Amino acid sequence: MPDLLIRSLRPGDTDAIVNLYDAASARDTNIGPITAAQWTDFVQRPHNQGGQDFRVAVQDNQLIGLAESSLRDQDGRQVRFFKLVIDPSRRRQGVGTALLKELLALNAPDSAVSFQTLAASDWPDGLAFLERLGFLHIESEITMRCSSLSAQAPALSDGIVVERSATPLYLATDVARLHNAAFASDVAFRSYSVAEMEQILAEKGQVLWVVRDRYRILGYCRMECEPGLIWLEQIAIDPNHQSRGLGMALAYGALQAAGVDRGRPAGLNVSSVNGTARSMYQKLGFAIRREVRRYSLSQLDLIGRMAIAR
CATH class of the missing domain: 3.40.630.30 (Gcn5-related N-acetyltransferase (GNAT))
Structure with missing residues (x-):
């Protein structure tokens, strides 16, 4: 994409991140807005390590995409969890793919890392993006509520x-x-x-x-x-x-x-x-409210699929 810059997250990006979440959640309510305080707390969570593996997409001096990412060890298996948030007006323009490529670059090319992410079952854009790249649905997170x-x-x-x-x-x-x-x-x-x-x-x-x-x-x-x-x-x-x-x-x-x-x-x-x-x-007394699907794909398979998708 012309003039698209992918760079590391900066402390000064907070307001732009809040605006990005507002725009994305207006289109897809399952994403949900976030406040500046909530974002700051989230970035400082131990597994996020200050957002060192987060990446943002910038075009025309405007932050239009975000990749949240953390690498975790699961009993000897390495898994990179990620979440993509893209400005609805810039979707289907390769922003998500460009961010995902930057996350791939964080790992050694031949490492046995798998990628995992979540997508709501009623979010067709997100599901289509993941399934086009070959991600497999391995389980779901079921959200439940109780008022009595x-x-x-x-x-x-x-x-x-x-x-x-x-x-x-x-x-x-x-x-x-x-x-x-x-x-x-x-x-x-x-x-x-x-x-x-x-x-x-x-x-x-x-x-x-x-x-x-x-x-x-x-x-x-x-x-x-x-x-x-x-x-x-x-x-x-x-x-x-x-x-x-x-x-x-x-x-x-x-x-x-x-x-x-x-x-x-x-x-x-x-x-x-x-x-x-x-x-x-x-x-x-809890009742099921919604389903969020967990998708997974090995890094090697993702590299191959992204080469096909170009």
């Missing part, structure tokens, strides 16, 4: 306690351990260090609940609480203590204490392949 809890917490064994942590940072070691053990087999898995988990738990709005016995923490529930929404970010149970009702007890205790109602519903994402978790949430 409809189940009671199960009875727990003697000595098992569900409680909110008053000092989440002190539990970062346990939370990181449980996260890495419980989610190791997930296709979107990313290992967290204790320092990275400390950074997450220190963020505004974070609420941590745990289930424990007399000796150790067996699981946790991490929520992000806002005035109009309670977002259930994660429930992780030690694999050696699953199928004991601990997840249900955690979710019920945390959500009941947070005060779920129509004015402040609870939301979450759950994998389409995790039938056990989805069933638990439905028993609690």
Whole structure:
């Protein structure tokens, strides 16, 4: 594309990024707008490393495209997660392809990296772009909402306690351990260090609940609480203590204490392949709202497909 510049993200790009999201979400509501504060927080998340692998597309001094990108290690497998946001007036002009090529250049040409991204099932432009390049649908993230809890917490064994942590940072070691053990087999898995988990738990709005016995923490529930929404970010149970009702007890205790109602519903994402978790949430009163598909393709296959697509 003539005069198209692809460059690294800069701190001064924030306002232009907000405007880009506004334009994109006006066309595709599943993308959603973002505030300057939310963008800043997102870039500083541990896995984004300050946006060092983010790229932007600029034409005529206007930021018209964005590629969010982070490389994660999944139990020895490297996966580059990415998201493309393109100004609707500049779509079908090669901007997304140009950004994707820059992301490919971040890896060694012969590396065994796979690329993963998400696209809403009702976003035809995004789905068509990915499928044209040969990306395969490997699972879906199911978004669920609840405005009234409809189940009671199960009875727990003697000595098992569900409680909110008053000092989440002190539990970062346990939370990181449980996260890495419980989610190791997930296709979107990313290992967290204790320092990275400390950074997450220190963020505004974070609420941590745990289930424990007399000796150790067996699981946790991490929520992000806002005035109009309670977002259930994660429930992780030690694999050696699953199928004991601990997840249900955690979710019920945390959500009941947070005060779920129509004015402040609870939301979450759950994998389409995790039938056990989805069933638990439905028993609690959660209903499916939308589906976001996860697509994957190896770097070598993507290189070949992009050569064909030119």
